[in-house]
Amino acid sequence: MERTIVCKLNQTPAVEAAFQKTVAAFADASMIALRCGTEAKTSNKVRIQHLCYKDIRTQCGLSANLAVRAIARAAWAMKAARQKNRVVKAFKPTSIDYDQRIFDFREREEQVSLTTVEGRVRVPLILGQYQRDALRGKKPTAAKLVLKNRDWYIHIVISEEPGTKIEAISAIGVDRGIYNLAVTSTGKFHSGRKAMHIRERFASRRAKLQSIGTTSAKRVLKRLSGKERRWMRNENHRISKSIVEEAVRKKAVIKLEDLKDIRTRLKRFSRVWNRKINAWAFAELETMIRYKAERAGVTIISVPAKDTSRTCPRCGIVDKTSRSGAHFKCAVCGYRLAADLSAAKAISGRHACPERARVMEPMVSSPHCAPQKQAAGL
DSSP states (O other): OEEEEEEEEOOOHHHHHHHHHHHHHHHHHHHHHHHHHHHHTOOOHHHHHHHHHHHHHHHHOOOHHHHHHHHHHHHHHHHHHHHTTOOOOOOOTTEEEEETTTEEEETTTTEEEEEETTEEEEEEEEOOHHHHHHHTTOOOOEEEEEEETTEEEEEEEEEOOOOOOOOOSEEEEEEEOSSEEEEETTSOEEEOHHHHHHHHHHHHHHHHHHHHOOHHHHHHHHHHTTHHHHHHHHHHHHHHHHHHHHHHHTTEEEEEEOOTTHHHHHOOSOHHHHHHHHHOOHHHHHHHHHHHHHHHTOOEEEEOOTTGGGBOTTTOOBOTTSEETTEEEOTTTOOEEEHHHHHHHHHHTSOOOTTSOOOOOOOOOOSOOOOOOOOSOO
Protein backbone atom coordinates (compact mmCIF):
# COMPACT_ATOMS: atom_id res chain seq x y z
CA MET A 1 0.00 0.00 0.00
CA GLU A 2 1.12 3.56 -0.69
CA ARG A 3 0.93 6.59 1.57
CA THR A 4 1.68 10.25 0.91
CA ILE A 5 3.57 12.38 3.44
CA VAL A 6 3.36 16.17 2.94
CA CYS A 7 6.45 18.14 4.00
CA LYS A 8 7.13 21.86 3.79
CA LEU A 9 10.33 23.00 2.08
CA ASN A 10 12.70 25.56 3.56
CA GLN A 11 13.79 27.08 0.27
CA THR A 12 16.12 29.99 -0.41
CA PRO A 13 15.33 32.75 -2.95
CA ALA A 14 17.62 31.08 -5.50
CA VAL A 15 15.92 27.71 -5.09
CA GLU A 16 12.48 29.32 -5.24
CA ALA A 17 13.41 31.00 -8.52
CA ALA A 18 14.54 27.65 -9.91
CA PHE A 19 11.25 26.07 -8.82
CA GLN A 20 9.24 28.85 -10.48
CA LYS A 21 11.05 28.37 -13.80
CA THR A 22 10.74 24.59 -13.62
CA VAL A 23 7.04 24.52 -12.74
CA ALA A 24 6.28 26.91 -15.63
CA ALA A 25 8.31 24.79 -18.04
CA PHE A 26 6.60 21.62 -16.78
CA ALA A 27 3.15 23.12 -17.40
CA ASP A 28 4.20 24.22 -20.91
CA ALA A 29 5.52 20.72 -21.64
CA SER A 30 2.25 19.17 -20.44
CA MET A 31 0.34 21.50 -22.78
CA ILE A 32 2.51 20.47 -25.74
CA ALA A 33 1.87 16.81 -24.94
CA LEU A 34 -1.84 17.51 -24.55
CA ARG A 35 -2.06 19.21 -27.96
CA CYS A 36 -0.16 16.35 -29.64
CA GLY A 37 -2.39 13.75 -28.02
CA THR A 38 -5.54 15.66 -28.97
CA GLU A 39 -4.45 16.08 -32.59
CA ALA A 40 -3.43 12.41 -32.85
CA LYS A 41 -6.61 11.35 -31.00
CA THR A 42 -4.71 9.20 -28.53
CA SER A 43 -4.05 9.19 -24.80
CA ASN A 44 -1.37 6.51 -24.99
CA LYS A 45 1.74 7.80 -23.22
CA VAL A 46 4.21 5.99 -25.49
CA ARG A 47 2.60 7.28 -28.68
CA ILE A 48 2.45 10.85 -27.38
CA GLN A 49 6.08 10.60 -26.31
CA HIS A 50 7.16 9.61 -29.83
CA LEU A 51 5.29 12.63 -31.21
CA CYS A 52 6.48 15.43 -28.93
CA TYR A 53 9.48 14.36 -26.83
CA LYS A 54 12.05 16.22 -28.95
CA ASP A 55 9.92 19.37 -29.09
CA ILE A 56 9.55 19.40 -25.32
CA ARG A 57 13.29 18.98 -24.78
CA THR A 58 14.19 21.81 -27.12
CA GLN A 59 11.36 24.25 -26.34
CA CYS A 60 10.97 23.82 -22.58
CA GLY A 61 14.51 23.06 -21.47
CA LEU A 62 13.48 20.16 -19.25
CA SER A 63 15.67 17.18 -18.45
CA ALA A 64 14.81 13.84 -20.06
CA ASN A 65 12.96 12.47 -17.05
CA LEU A 66 11.04 15.67 -16.37
CA ALA A 67 9.92 15.67 -20.01
CA VAL A 68 8.72 12.08 -19.66
CA ARG A 69 6.84 12.93 -16.44
CA ALA A 70 5.13 15.88 -18.17
CA ILE A 71 4.00 13.61 -21.01
CA ALA A 72 2.74 11.04 -18.51
CA ARG A 73 0.72 13.71 -16.70
CA ALA A 74 -0.94 14.83 -19.94
CA ALA A 75 -1.78 11.24 -20.91
CA TRP A 76 -3.25 10.48 -17.50
CA ALA A 77 -5.31 13.69 -17.53
CA MET A 78 -6.74 12.83 -20.95
CA LYS A 79 -7.76 9.35 -19.80
CA ALA A 80 -9.34 10.64 -16.60
CA ALA A 81 -11.23 13.36 -18.48
CA ARG A 82 -12.54 10.88 -21.05
CA GLN A 83 -13.97 8.69 -18.30
CA LYS A 84 -15.89 11.70 -16.97
CA ASN A 85 -16.91 12.97 -20.42
CA ARG A 86 -14.84 16.11 -19.99
CA VAL A 87 -12.04 17.89 -21.83
CA VAL A 88 -8.67 18.95 -20.42
CA LYS A 89 -8.28 22.67 -21.13
CA ALA A 90 -4.99 23.66 -19.53
CA PHE A 91 -2.35 22.82 -16.93
CA LYS A 92 -1.57 25.36 -14.24
CA PRO A 93 2.04 25.96 -13.19
CA THR A 94 1.52 24.73 -9.63
CA SER A 95 3.15 21.28 -9.41
CA ILE A 96 5.78 18.90 -10.81
CA ASP A 97 5.87 15.09 -10.78
CA TYR A 98 9.14 13.40 -9.78
CA ASP A 99 10.40 9.83 -9.99
CA GLN A 100 13.40 8.07 -8.44
CA ARG A 101 15.84 9.32 -11.10
CA ILE A 102 15.17 13.01 -10.45
CA PHE A 103 14.20 12.89 -6.77
CA ASP A 104 16.07 11.71 -3.70
CA PHE A 105 15.16 11.83 -0.01
CA ARG A 106 18.02 12.01 2.48
CA GLU A 107 16.79 11.07 5.93
CA ARG A 108 19.92 11.90 7.91
CA GLU A 109 20.20 15.44 6.53
CA GLU A 110 16.40 15.87 6.44
CA GLN A 111 16.52 17.23 2.92
CA VAL A 112 15.46 16.33 -0.62
CA SER A 113 17.41 16.55 -3.86
CA LEU A 114 15.37 17.65 -6.90
CA THR A 115 16.13 18.21 -10.58
CA THR A 116 15.20 21.64 -11.94
CA VAL A 117 15.90 23.59 -15.13
CA GLU A 118 18.74 25.23 -13.18
CA GLY A 119 20.27 21.87 -12.28
CA ARG A 120 20.07 19.69 -9.19
CA VAL A 121 19.16 21.45 -5.93
CA ARG A 122 19.13 20.27 -2.34
CA VAL A 123 16.40 21.71 -0.14
CA PRO A 124 16.00 21.25 3.66
CA LEU A 125 12.67 19.96 4.94
CA ILE A 126 10.62 21.45 7.77
CA LEU A 127 9.54 18.28 9.57
CA GLY A 128 7.34 17.56 12.54
CA GLN A 129 7.39 14.38 14.60
CA TYR A 130 4.62 12.88 12.47
CA GLN A 131 6.65 13.27 9.26
CA ARG A 132 9.84 11.99 10.91
CA ASP A 133 8.11 8.86 12.19
CA ALA A 134 6.43 8.20 8.84
CA LEU A 135 9.63 8.66 6.79
CA ARG A 136 11.98 6.82 9.14
CA GLY A 137 13.79 4.05 7.29
CA LYS A 138 11.84 4.62 4.06
CA LYS A 139 13.28 4.83 0.55
CA PRO A 140 10.63 6.77 -1.42
CA THR A 141 10.82 6.61 -5.21
CA ALA A 142 8.20 9.19 -6.19
CA ALA A 143 7.20 12.68 -5.11
CA LYS A 144 5.27 15.74 -6.19
CA LEU A 145 6.45 19.32 -5.78
CA VAL A 146 3.48 21.60 -5.06
CA LEU A 147 3.13 25.39 -4.85
CA LYS A 148 0.44 26.45 -2.40
CA ASN A 149 -0.15 29.96 -1.07
CA ARG A 150 3.39 31.07 -2.04
CA ASP A 151 4.92 28.16 -0.09
CA TRP A 152 6.48 25.03 -1.57
CA TYR A 153 5.63 21.53 -0.37
CA ILE A 154 6.90 18.10 -1.34
CA HIS A 155 4.39 15.23 -1.34
CA ILE A 156 6.55 12.15 -0.74
CA VAL A 157 5.04 8.78 -1.68
CA ILE A 158 6.14 5.88 0.52
CA SER A 159 5.28 2.17 0.41
CA GLU A 160 4.07 0.32 3.49
CA GLU A 161 3.18 -3.26 4.15
CA PRO A 162 -0.52 -3.78 4.97
CA GLY A 163 -1.30 -4.70 8.55
CA THR A 164 -1.69 -8.32 9.58
CA LYS A 165 -5.19 -9.43 8.71
CA ILE A 166 -7.49 -9.71 11.70
CA GLU A 167 -9.52 -12.90 11.95
CA ALA A 168 -13.01 -11.42 12.02
CA ILE A 169 -15.61 -12.81 14.41
CA SER A 170 -18.31 -10.18 13.77
CA ALA A 171 -19.24 -7.29 11.48
CA ILE A 172 -19.84 -3.58 12.02
CA GLY A 173 -22.28 -1.91 9.65
CA VAL A 174 -21.81 1.81 8.95
CA ASP A 175 -24.68 3.96 7.74
CA ARG A 176 -23.55 7.29 6.25
CA GLY A 177 -25.78 10.31 5.91
CA ILE A 178 -26.08 14.09 6.08
CA TYR A 179 -27.72 14.64 9.47
CA ASN A 180 -25.64 11.83 10.96
CA LEU A 181 -22.32 11.57 9.13
CA ALA A 182 -21.88 7.98 10.30
CA VAL A 183 -23.78 5.59 12.55
CA THR A 184 -22.37 2.17 13.44
CA SER A 185 -24.41 -0.93 14.13
CA THR A 186 -22.91 -0.97 17.64
CA GLY A 187 -24.85 2.22 18.43
CA LYS A 188 -22.25 4.96 18.00
CA PHE A 189 -23.56 8.15 16.37
CA HIS A 190 -21.30 10.70 14.64
CA SER A 191 -23.58 13.71 14.26
CA GLY A 192 -23.46 15.93 11.18
CA ARG A 193 -25.29 18.87 12.77
CA LYS A 194 -22.12 20.82 13.46
CA ALA A 195 -20.87 20.20 9.92
CA MET A 196 -24.18 21.47 8.49
CA HIS A 197 -24.00 24.60 10.65
CA ILE A 198 -20.42 25.36 9.59
CA ARG A 199 -21.21 24.82 5.90
CA GLU A 200 -24.22 27.14 6.07
CA ARG A 201 -22.14 29.76 7.85
CA PHE A 202 -19.40 29.62 5.22
CA ALA A 203 -21.96 29.68 2.37
CA SER A 204 -23.66 32.76 3.83
CA ARG A 205 -20.36 34.54 4.35
CA ARG A 206 -19.17 33.76 0.82
CA ALA A 207 -22.42 35.06 -0.66
CA LYS A 208 -22.13 38.35 1.23
CA LEU A 209 -18.49 38.87 0.24
CA GLN A 210 -19.18 38.04 -3.40
CA SER A 211 -22.06 40.52 -3.49
CA ILE A 212 -19.75 43.26 -2.16
CA GLY A 213 -17.12 42.55 -4.78
CA THR A 214 -14.47 44.97 -3.48
CA THR A 215 -10.74 44.27 -3.45
CA SER A 216 -10.73 43.73 0.30
CA ALA A 217 -13.73 41.37 0.02
CA LYS A 218 -11.90 39.31 -2.60
CA ARG A 219 -8.87 39.20 -0.34
CA VAL A 220 -11.01 37.80 2.49
CA LEU A 221 -12.53 35.23 0.10
CA LYS A 222 -9.05 34.08 -0.85
CA ARG A 223 -8.10 33.75 2.81
CA LEU A 224 -11.23 31.68 3.52
CA SER A 225 -10.63 29.45 0.49
CA GLY A 226 -10.27 25.85 1.57
CA LYS A 227 -10.96 26.48 5.26
CA GLU A 228 -14.32 24.69 5.17
CA ARG A 229 -12.84 21.77 3.23
CA ARG A 230 -9.95 21.40 5.69
CA TRP A 231 -12.34 21.38 8.63
CA MET A 232 -14.49 18.70 7.00
CA ARG A 233 -11.44 16.63 6.13
CA ASN A 234 -10.30 16.72 9.75
CA GLU A 235 -13.79 15.65 10.86
CA ASN A 236 -13.73 12.69 8.46
CA HIS A 237 -10.30 11.72 9.76
CA ARG A 238 -11.65 11.71 13.30
CA ILE A 239 -14.71 9.62 12.40
CA SER A 240 -12.82 7.10 10.27
CA LYS A 241 -10.20 6.62 12.98
CA SER A 242 -12.92 5.92 15.57
CA ILE A 243 -14.67 3.37 13.33
CA VAL A 244 -11.48 1.47 12.48
CA GLU A 245 -10.30 1.41 16.10
CA GLU A 246 -13.65 -0.05 17.15
CA ALA A 247 -13.36 -2.72 14.46
CA VAL A 248 -9.88 -3.63 15.71
CA ARG A 249 -11.07 -3.91 19.32
CA LYS A 250 -14.01 -6.12 18.39
CA LYS A 251 -12.18 -8.12 15.69
CA ALA A 252 -14.82 -7.18 13.14
CA VAL A 253 -15.06 -6.49 9.44
CA ILE A 254 -16.52 -3.14 8.37
CA LYS A 255 -19.48 -3.11 6.01
CA LEU A 256 -20.16 0.00 3.92
CA GLU A 257 -23.00 0.80 1.57
CA ASP A 258 -22.20 1.18 -2.12
CA LEU A 259 -23.26 4.82 -2.58
CA LYS A 260 -22.35 5.19 -6.24
CA ASP A 261 -24.52 7.84 -7.96
CA ILE A 262 -26.28 8.63 -4.68
CA ARG A 263 -26.22 12.37 -5.39
CA THR A 264 -28.12 11.89 -8.64
CA ARG A 265 -30.83 9.94 -6.84
CA LEU A 266 -31.20 12.49 -4.05
CA LYS A 267 -31.34 15.67 -6.16
CA ARG A 268 -34.41 17.86 -5.61
CA PHE A 269 -35.76 21.17 -6.83
CA SER A 270 -34.30 22.95 -3.81
CA ARG A 271 -31.11 24.99 -3.90
CA VAL A 272 -30.52 24.62 -0.15
CA TRP A 273 -30.99 20.83 -0.21
CA ASN A 274 -28.84 20.39 -3.31
CA ARG A 275 -26.06 22.40 -1.65
CA LYS A 276 -26.18 19.98 1.28
CA ILE A 277 -26.02 16.99 -1.08
CA ASN A 278 -23.10 18.44 -3.02
CA ALA A 279 -21.19 19.19 0.20
CA TRP A 280 -21.75 15.67 1.58
CA ALA A 281 -18.24 14.16 1.77
CA PHE A 282 -19.29 10.49 1.95
CA ALA A 283 -16.67 9.35 -0.60
CA GLU A 284 -13.84 11.03 1.30
CA LEU A 285 -14.99 9.34 4.51
CA GLU A 286 -15.05 5.94 2.77
CA THR A 287 -11.55 6.49 1.35
CA MET A 288 -10.22 7.30 4.82
CA ILE A 289 -11.92 4.29 6.38
CA ARG A 290 -10.50 2.02 3.68
CA TYR A 291 -6.86 3.07 3.92
CA LYS A 292 -6.89 3.17 7.73
CA ALA A 293 -8.50 -0.27 7.77
CA GLU A 294 -5.86 -1.63 5.37
CA ARG A 295 -3.09 -0.39 7.65
CA ALA A 296 -4.81 -1.98 10.67
CA GLY A 297 -5.55 -5.30 8.94
CA VAL A 298 -9.34 -4.81 8.99
CA THR A 299 -11.40 -6.11 6.05
CA ILE A 300 -13.78 -3.72 4.28
CA ILE A 301 -16.86 -5.12 2.53
CA SER A 302 -19.22 -3.24 0.21
CA VAL A 303 -22.91 -4.14 0.40
CA PRO A 304 -25.88 -3.01 -1.74
CA ALA A 305 -27.44 0.22 -0.48
CA LYS A 306 -30.97 -0.48 -1.74
CA ASP A 307 -33.66 -0.40 0.98
CA THR A 308 -31.25 -0.43 3.95
CA SER A 309 -33.36 2.22 5.70
CA ARG A 310 -36.56 0.25 5.04
CA THR A 311 -35.31 -3.17 6.17
CA CYS A 312 -36.13 -4.44 9.63
CA PRO A 313 -32.91 -5.70 11.25
CA ARG A 314 -34.90 -8.19 13.34
CA CYS A 315 -37.27 -9.90 10.88
CA GLY A 316 -35.73 -8.78 7.58
CA ILE A 317 -39.00 -7.46 6.12
CA VAL A 318 -38.70 -4.54 3.68
CA ASP A 319 -41.54 -2.03 3.95
CA LYS A 320 -41.34 1.65 2.97
CA THR A 321 -43.89 2.56 5.65
CA SER A 322 -41.59 1.32 8.42
CA ARG A 323 -39.44 4.45 8.37
CA SER A 324 -40.86 7.80 9.40
CA GLY A 325 -38.24 10.54 9.46
CA ALA A 326 -35.69 9.75 12.15
CA HIS A 327 -37.69 6.83 13.55
CA PHE A 328 -38.08 3.22 12.45
CA LYS A 329 -40.94 0.95 13.43
CA CYS A 330 -41.32 -2.32 11.57
CA ALA A 331 -44.75 -2.57 9.96
CA VAL A 332 -44.75 -6.34 10.59
CA CYS A 333 -43.05 -7.15 13.92
CA GLY A 334 -43.24 -3.71 15.53
CA TYR A 335 -39.47 -3.46 16.17
CA ARG A 336 -38.61 0.16 17.05
CA LEU A 337 -35.29 1.93 16.78
CA ALA A 338 -33.62 5.14 15.59
CA ALA A 339 -33.79 5.01 11.78
CA ASP A 340 -30.06 5.47 11.13
CA LEU A 341 -29.13 2.85 13.73
CA SER A 342 -31.67 0.47 12.22
CA ALA A 343 -30.09 1.00 8.78
CA ALA A 344 -26.60 0.35 10.21
CA LYS A 345 -27.80 -2.91 11.75
CA ALA A 346 -29.39 -3.91 8.43
CA ILE A 347 -26.10 -3.18 6.67
CA SER A 348 -24.14 -5.32 9.15
CA GLY A 349 -26.28 -8.34 8.28
CA ARG A 350 -26.20 -7.97 4.49
CA HIS A 351 -24.34 -10.09 1.96
CA ALA A 352 -21.42 -8.47 0.18
CA CYS A 353 -21.62 -7.18 -3.38
CA PRO A 354 -21.01 -9.98 -5.93
CA GLU A 355 -17.34 -9.10 -6.48
CA ARG A 356 -16.57 -9.06 -2.74
CA ALA A 357 -16.05 -11.79 -0.18
CA ARG A 358 -19.12 -12.77 1.84
CA VAL A 359 -19.21 -12.12 5.55
CA MET A 360 -22.33 -12.41 7.67
CA GLU A 361 -23.14 -11.42 11.24
CA PRO A 362 -26.10 -12.86 13.15
CA MET A 363 -28.60 -10.09 13.86
CA VAL A 364 -29.55 -10.25 17.52
CA SER A 365 -31.64 -7.44 18.97
CA SER A 366 -33.41 -6.74 22.20
CA PRO A 367 -37.19 -7.19 21.83
CA HIS A 368 -37.78 -3.92 23.63
CA CYS A 369 -35.89 -0.95 22.27
CA ALA A 370 -37.27 2.56 22.70
CA PRO A 371 -36.86 4.91 19.77
CA GLN A 372 -34.11 7.48 20.04
CA LYS A 373 -34.79 11.11 19.28
CA GLN A 374 -32.85 12.00 16.14
CA ALA A 375 -33.40 14.60 13.49
CA ALA A 376 -35.31 13.55 10.42
CA GLY A 377 -33.27 12.71 7.35
CA LEU A 378 -30.51 10.45 6.11
